[in-house]
Amino acid sequence: MLTIALPKGSLLRDSIDRFQQIGLDFSAFLEPKNRQLQILDPTHRAKALLVRAWDVPVYVEYGQAQLGIVGYDILREKKPAVAQLADLNFGGCRLSVAVPQASPYRRSVDLPPHGRVASKFVHCALEHFRRLDLPVEIIPLYGSVELGPITGMSEAIVDLVSTGRTLQENGLMEIEVLFDSSARLIAHPLSYRVNGDRLLDWVEKLRSVI
Template sequence: MTKVLTIAMPKGRIFEEAADLLRKAGYQLPPEFDENRKLIIDVEEEGLRFILAKPMDVPTYVEHGVADLGIAGKDVMLEEERDVYELLDLKISACYLAVAGMPETKMSDVAPRVATKYPNVAAAYFREQGEQVEIIKLNGSIELAPMIGLSDRIVDIVSTGRTLKENGLVEYERIVDVTSRLIVNPVSYRMNDDRISELVSRLSKVVAEG
C-alpha cells in the first residue's frame, strides 16, 4: 500500500496557484478542491493529503513531521528558519519584502522604530546596514504603524505597491524577492525519496515551462 504524502499549504492565493501547478503536473485534484472549507483534504486516488494552514505555520508542520511537504513563501522561510529542506522554487505568488514609511520622514537619531510581522528578517537587514533599530512586532495592518506614529518605518511584503500608495506610504528599500517554495521534512525525504522525487520532477517540468 502506497503511503499517503501529506502536504501543508497556506490558504488563499498560494493555495490556488499551487493547486493549478499540481493539476498541470498531472495530479487529479477534484473540482471542489479549490472551494473546500475543510482544514484537511484527502485525495485518496493520488495518495495525497493536504493540510490548510496559516502561512507562518507551514514550516512548523513540516519541521515536526506532521506534514511531509509544504509550500511556503521565501519570506516565511527566512523569518522562521525551520529545520527543513528547500526542494524547488515554484515561481508562484511573486512579491518582495521592502522597507517603507511616510514620505520625507527622517529616521529618528536614536534606535528608530520599525514595525513588522517579520522581526527576524528586519533585525538582520538593519544589522547588515549598520543601523540600530527597535523592532515592533505586529500581526496585521502594518501600514498603519507609521501613519499613527507608532514607527518610523515598516518592513512588509509588497506585491503591486497599491496598498502602500493608498495609505500615503513610499517604498525606501527593497530587501529580497519572494516566491513560494516546496519544502520537505528531512526524515520524510529519506523515507519517501522515490515518491517525493517524482513529485519534484513533475512540478519542475511545469515550472520550467512557465
C-alpha cells in the same frame, strides 16, 4: 500516504493548480463553503492539509506533511529545519522598507538611530538594521503594519510589497528591498532522504511543471 501542507491565502490557488497539473486534485479547498482542513485527492494517492501560511513549515518540520508550499519570506523569517527543493515561480513579492512619502528618509541608513520600525517580520528587520549597524526598535505587529507610520508609532515599516497599491493608498513609499520572495516547495528532510511514499517521484513531477 503522501501528505502536503498547503497555505491558506494568496498562494492557495496557484498551489492547487500545480498539484492539478501532476494529477492531484485538492480544488475542494477553493470552494467558498469549504470548512474542511484536510482532504484526500480523489485518486486516494495523497492528502492535503489546509493551514495558515506561517504554519506550513511547522507541519513539514515535524514530518506531519512530507511536502509543503510556502513563501520564501516565511522561510527567511522562521528559519525552519526543512529542505527547500524548488522555486515555484508564483506569488512574487519583496520584503521592503517603506516610509511616509512626506518623510525625509530615502534609504534605510537615513532613519534616525533608535527609531522605530513596525513589522510582522521581526527577525528579518532586525538582521537588516544590524547589518547596517543602525540600532532601531522593532515593533512586532500581526496585521495592517502600514498603520505604524500613519499613527506616528513608527518611522518606518518592513513589510511585503507586491503591487505597491497598499503602500500608495496609505501615503507610504518603498525605499529599500531586503529580498525578493516567491512560493517555494519544501520537504521534510528525512522523508526526502529516505524517499518515503515515493516522494522523489512527486518532486520530479512538480519540477517538470514549474
